[in-house]
Each structure stands twice: as C-alpha cells, then as structure tokens.
Amino acid sequence: MFERFTEKAINIISMAQKEAADSQIFKIYPEHILLGVLQTKSNICSRLLIYGGMNPDDFRKHVFKKYENTKHELQHTNIVFSENSQKVVVAAFELAKQNKNPYIMPEHILLALIEIAQNSEPELMKDFLKYGADIAKLKQTLLKLIEKNYKKSELHPEVENKTDKSEYSTVQSIFKDDEAKIILDRAVAKLTASHYEILGTEQIVQSVLEDTDSDITKLLNESGINLKNYCSKLNEVSSRQAEFEEKQIIFTPNAFKTMLLAFETAKELGSASVKPEHIILGMLKAKSGIAYNIFKELKINDDNLAHKIIKPIEKQMPETLTILRLAKREAQSMNRNIVGSEFILLGIIGEAAGIGAKVLSQLGITIKDARIEVERVLGYNKAFKFGEVIFSDRAKKILELAWEKAKKHKNTKIASENLLWAITQTPDSIAMQVLSNLGVDVLEINQGILKEIENLKNQEN
Secondary structure (H helix, E strand, O other): OOOOOOHHHHHHHHHHHHHHHHOOOEEOOOHHHHHHHOOOOOOHHHHHHHOOOOOHHHHHHHHHHHOOHHOOOOOOOOOOOOOOHHHHHHHHHHHHHHHOOOEEEEHHHHHHHHHHHHHOHHHHHHHHHHHHOOHHHHHHHHHHHHHHHHHOOOOOOOOOOOOOOOOOOOOHOOOOOOHHHHHHHHHHHHHHHHHHOOEEEHHHHHHHHOOOOHHHHHHHHHHOOOOOHHHHHHHOOOOOOOOOOOOOEEEEEHHHHHHHHHHHHHHHHHHHHOOOOHHHHHHHHHHHOOOOOOOHOOOHHHHHHHHHHHHHHHHHHHHHHHHHHHHHEEEEHHOOOOOOOOHHHHHHHHHOOHHHHHHHHHHHOOOOHHHHHHHHHOOOOOOOOOOEEEEOOOHHHHHHHHHHHHOOOOOOEEHHHHHHHHOOOOOOOOOOOHHHHHOOOOOHHHHHHHHHHHHHHHHHH
C-alpha cells in the first residue's frame, strides 16, 4: 500500500501509528496523522505548522483527550485506519496523481488532511483553526513546495552539455599495463601479418581467445565461442584496404568505442586494471564491429553472456561494485536516471563496512541525514522515465580519480576510501556540497582516511 510513499511520508504514518498505540486507542484517526506530521523531524511540513502556532505537545494532549473514551473500542493490538484516515491516504494518492508526482511526500499528506477537514471533517478543521493554522496560506505554500521539488532541473546539474568529449588522445595510453597490454600487443602483431594498419575489434577479440588458460576464454568456449569457429567466421570477412602516412596504432571507431567502454566497465566493476573480461563486456555494450557481428552469427545472446561474465565478479563482492549498485538504487528512489557524485556518497555510506563509511560515520554522517540533504539539493524529478541509469560527468571523474589512486598504490581493486578521497578532489561536486552542508570538510575526511588505513595496517601486523 505504501510502496509509493517517500521515507519521510512513511515516517509520518509510522509516527501516527505510534501515537495511536501509545494512547491505547488502536485506531488511527486523521488527528494522529496530523500528529505524525508534527512529530516527524527534518520535515518542512512540521515546521510550517509549528511556525503557524501549532505546538506538538499541546496538540497531543488535545488528541488524547478527544479520543479518551474510545480506548477500548478495539480489543486487540492491530492498529487500523479509521474511515476518514483512509480517505486521507487516498486523497494523498490523488493529489500526487493530479500533480504528476510519482511519489507521495509529506506535502501531499498535509494537503490531503486539509482537504478532508474542509470537505468532511469539521472537527479537524476546528483543530487546525484553533491551533493557529492559516488554511489558505498553508495550502498555497504546500502547492508551491510540490511544484518546486518537482520542477528542479530534469537534467542532473553534474551533466555537462558537451558535443565533443575526446578525453583520451590514444586508447593505448589507458591500456599500458597488465593483461590488457598483453592483449593489445598480440592484437597489434596481427596487423603486420594481415597487412592492416587499423586495429579493429576482430583482432582484439581474437587476441583474447588465444589465451587458452584465461577464465574469460574458458567461459567463452563454454558459451560456444572458440578460437577455431571465431577465426573461421573472421576469414569470411572481406579484407580492408587503407593507407596512412604515420605508422602508429590506429583504431577503428568501433574498436576505440569498445576499448573506452572496457575502461569504463573496469572502473564500474571496482577493478583497478582493465582485464580481458572488461574488453568483452565493452564489445557487448558497444554492439558494433566485426567481432560483435561474429558473436551474433554464432547465436550468442548479449545479456546471457554478460551475466555469465559478471556473475563470478559479483561473488567476490568488490566494494565499489556494491557502492555503485547502491548509488543507482538511491538515484532511482529519487526519480533520477543519472547517478551523480551525491549518490556515490550515499552508496559509500550505505555499504557500511568499508573505510569510507567508517570515516563518515565517525564524523557523524548518517545515511538518513545525507539522504535528506541530497533531497534538499536535488528535489524529485518530475519527468522521471524508467530506463538505463547512467553516470554524471562528475561521477565519472570521481571514478577515474579513484581508479588512478588505486593504481598508484598498486591495489588491484578500487576501495571505498579511494572513492571518498576522489570526492574530496572535486570541490564543485554536489557530494562535497552535501558534506559541507552537514558540517564536514576535506581535511577531516582525508585525516580520517589516513587514520583508518593506519589502524588497518596495525591490525594486520
């Protein structure tokens, strides 16, 4: 019933239930919901009522006295909604629907209470007026708040409006070590043998398949892709003719796209280096090129193969993978298709076990307070559409900085402290704005990270 309620709205209903139970009434009346609004902290609706003159303690005493004679109305502990309280919930749903809001907020609940008071609950209206509420002004303010929360930019503030984003002059500068370099070296060697001067996806994937001992090759073999049938299909492809003055490695557009997506995938899966499995996943994401076409001819299902590749990675439970999944979940809960730096911050806190979460916890940052601050900065996206969740430019920068930090310390995986440190290096990010609003600065965070790393080393020794 309440799956479309925001956390704050659910807290109001929970508080109403508590108020009814504490009074041993076991039935929720509209006044209890109003008490829930008053009692729920970090809620602008409660502040509006209190500023208007409604005192929570005085109103509680009034409600207790009002329903004192109904204490034994129900002889059980199940708390149910009265008829008018049910009308309040339905009205809140309708108000959200009318304003094209996908979620029910405290503002909808308070507006619904006012509507019920005006239309069918004169005693509740008397309570509003008795405790100083200016109904006309309150309704006007609430409607403006709803419009403001949902009218905030549909485009995430960290998404830059760029038509050309050539961040890397050459792909090989990204893949200059570990397994990726070996794959590229083998692929480049094939250029000489084939008299090609442009490195394509077909040479790169062939190079992956030639490492018969690697896990990704074994997985591909099990899925029906082996070096023999791949090369057989490759031989059917017409040769390419091209002449270039410079003899440097030149990638086809699809190979360039595949390798960049492999780099992005490695970071998103928490790896501090690009591995063969990331290249295959990059090709599957690119959905183009000779290698991809061969996979299609071999009747390979993209999603099934990607799942098989990612499944063993998930079993290792890398911190960053968990954090980014939580970040995506937080973004979707606020009607966002774009994961910004602030959602990575929420992911770090939500992961709870990493150094990043421990540092923030010691600084007094809780997931609830951080969510409230993110909601205050971003609001809810009115034009939310279900679809692919992508990362903002600032979030991508944070992932890149964290990746570089992990590599610098010769770590194989990106850790939560790398991500938190990277956030401190982006002072213009929403994440840093949120942390600053919560009273935390860069120096405190970095000192906390160093202290936790030192403590961990001492425990290992």
